[in-house]
Amino acid sequence: MTHYGNEYVVTPEIAEIFLRQRRRLLDAGQGELVPLPHAQGVAMLWVEASVPCGTAPITVLDGEDVEAARRRWGLCRRRRASSGTAGAASDSARSIDGPTLVSG
Numbered sequence: 001m002t003h004y005g006n007e008y009v010v011t012p013e014i015a016e017i018f019l020r021q022r023r024r025l026l027d028a029g030q031g032e033l034v035p036l037p038h039a040q041g042v043a044m045l046w047v048e049a050s051v052p053c054g055t056a057p058i059t060v061l062d063g064e065d066v067e068a069a070r071r072r073w074g075l076c077r078r079r080r081a082s083s084g085t086a087g088a089a090s091d092s093a094r095s096i097d098g099p100t101l102v103s104g
Contacts (some may be wrong), residue, residue, distance in 0.1 A: 007039035008075050015055050021049050039074030 010018070014037055021034050031048030047053070050071040 006043075008036055008040075008043060009038065009058070009075065010038045011075075014038070017054065019055070076077055 033044045034047045
């Protein structure tokens with residue numbers, strides 16, 4: 001979420017909840033402070049029709065360590081249930097499993 005020049009990194013679930021709250025407020029023609037838990041803490045953001053909002057996935061370039069990228073973005077490490085993904089083919093840019101950059 002870009003709000004007064006600040007960007008917030010959140011999980012896809014948090015982004016979805018925030019965007020649902022935003023849609024509810026826009027549909028009602030209202031404005032309200034909405035909490036946004038993010039990688040650095042929690043922010044209270046004013047939401048109304050005049051405040052643009054959107055999401056974009058965080059990606060890492062081929063060859064960049066995904067765990068290092070997650071730490072750089074301030075995100076917790078998630079354990080994967082499956083093993084054997086180390087030999088998987090990679091694209092030039094991969095999506096980091098979980099985090100989403102909310103921007104507007």
